[in-house]
Amino acid sequence: MVKFREGDRVRVRDEARAGHIRTPTYIMGKVGVVSRVHGSYRNPEQLAYGEQGVPEIPLYYVAFDAAEVWGGTSSADRVDVDLYEHWLEPA
Amino acid sequence: MSLDQDDHERHDHEADPHAPNEHRGPDTDVWEHRAAALQEALVAKGLVTPDQVRAMIEDWESRxxxxxxxxxxxxxxxxxxxxxxxxxxxxxxxxxxxxxxxxxxxxxxxxxxxxxxxxxxxxxxxxxxxxxxxxxxxxxxxxxxxxxxxxxxxxxxxxxxxxxxxxxxxxxxxxxxxxxxxxxxxxxxxxxxxxxxxxxxxxxxxxxxxxxxxxxxxxx
The missing domain is CATH 3.90.330.10 (Nitrile hydratase alpha /Thiocyanate hydrolase gamma)
Incomplete structure (x- = not known):
């Protein structure tokens, strides 16, 4: 069951976590829009340590305004990041 | 290991002098030695054969x-x-x-x-x-x-x-x-x-x- 759909606004959780996380620090706390739902995949944060990575977690292609991520003047430019569902909350 | 699966684990182990890597010391030979030692151990335990390794390299280089x-x-x-x-x-x-x-x-x-x-x-x-x-x-x-x-x-x-x-x-x-x-x-x-x-x-x-x-x- 996927929690978000295309067009939903989401905020990336701002949590420093150790280990093989696939969420880059620069995107934590930022708000973007889901532009594609990739599907559900085994959790790489666990796979990296020889675990099974189940249950599978929905993965989203999330589009952010470059200005939201880096500051500066607003433009149409974007930063697009793949993010697993447990890193996202509604915004 | 399937092709293309593990870039994020593998990058530390490649002996590529042109790839700056914050985790790697100046002596990249150590990675080559480690890879060779690992392969030797895996072959000795019967987990892979040298032919499988060769075939994998051949496949990689064909891409x-x-x-x-x-x-x-x-x-x-x-x-x-x-x-x-x-x-x-x-x-x-x-x-x-x-x-x-x-x-x-x-x-x-x-x-x-x-x-x-x-x-x-x-x-x-x-x-x-x-x-x-x-x-x-x-x-x-x-x-x-x-x-x-x-x-x-x-x-x-x-x-x-x-x-x-x-x-x-x-x-x-x-x-x-x-x-x-x-x-x-x-x-x-x-x-x-x-x-x-x-x-x-x-x-x-x-x-x-x-x-x-x-x-x-x-x-x-």
């Missing part, structure tokens, strides 16, 4: 950007295939090339005169190796990985690609298990070219998004 170029050239000439490539690049690659891209998903992103995608992996060096082969050293380097995401227009300018202000730049950070392939714009003046001739215009860099496809010779 070149020519595979990706065939996908692009077909997409330029066949709208139905293009739609399929954009909807599900993995099955499109399997159908046209007869190979399994070996990754959870392969995603094609279309560049137009309004939107320009460029791919980076800021966390490691994820790359669609199965259809583009071994990534260039700069793709794995810290400079590209840290700068492309922040100032893509400046980085693209250094690659010789000046984008108009009205073009929307989308930097795609390949953070998870998806692999991205850019579908570059078909160059003008190529209307009469065959699919094979078109494929020769599709470069590796145009499929990463740091360049356009080559202009046909003789077109001004």
């Amino acid at each position: 070149t950007p020519a595979l990706g170029a065939r996908l692009i050239a077909r997409a330029w000439t066949d709208p139905v295939f293009k739609a399929r490539l954009l909807a599900d690049a993995k099955s499109a690659a399997r159908e046209l090339l007869g190979i399994d891209p070996g990754v959870p998903e392969l995603v094609a992103l279309e560049n137009t005169d309004r939107v320009h995608h460029v791919v980076v992996c800021t966390l490691c060096s994820c790359y669609p190796r199965a259809i583009l082969g071994v990534p260039p050293a700069w793709y794995k380097g810290l400079a590209y990985r840290s700068r492309a995401i922040v100032e893509p227009r400046g980085v693209l300018r250094e690659f010789g690609l000046e984008l108009a202000p009205w073009v929307e730049v989308r930097v795609v950070d390949s953070t998870a298990d998806m692999r991205y392939l850019v579908l570059p714009e078909r160059p003008a003046g190529t209307e009469r070219m065959s699919e094979q001739e078109l494929a020769a215009l599709v470069t590796r860099d145009s499929m990463i998004g740091v360049a356009r496809a080559k202009e046909p010779i003789g077109v001004t």
Whole structure:
């Protein structure tokens, strides 16, 4: 069951976590829009340590305004990041 | 280990003197020794055979950007295939090339005169190796990985690609298990070219998004 759909606004959780996380620090706390739902995949944060990575977690292609991520003047430019569902909350 | 699966674990172990890596000391030989020792141990335990290792290396080295170029050239000439490539690049690659891209998903992103995608992996060096082969050293380097995401227009300018202000730049950070392939714009003046001739215009860099496809010779 996927929690978000295309067009939903989401905020990336701002949590420093150790280990093989696939969420880059620069995107934590930022708000973007889901532009594609990739599907559900085994959790790489666990796979990296020889675990099974189940249950599978929905993965989203999330589009952010470059200005939201880096500051500066607003433009149409974007930063697009793949993010697993447990890193996202509604915004 | 399947092809293209583990870029983010593997990058620490490659002996590539051109790839800056914050985790690696100056002595890269140690990684080669370690890989050799590991292989020896795995063979001794009967977990892999030397022939399997050889076959894997042979497979890796058979992958070149020519595979990706065939996908692009077909997409330029066949709208139905293009739609399929954009909807599900993995099955499109399997159908046209007869190979399994070996990754959870392969995603094609279309560049137009309004939107320009460029791919980076800021966390490691994820790359669609199965259809583009071994990534260039700069793709794995810290400079590209840290700068492309922040100032893509400046980085693209250094690659010789000046984008108009009205073009929307989308930097795609390949953070998870998806692999991205850019579908570059078909160059003008190529209307009469065959699919094979078109494929020769599709470069590796145009499929990463740091360049356009080559202009046909003789077109001004």
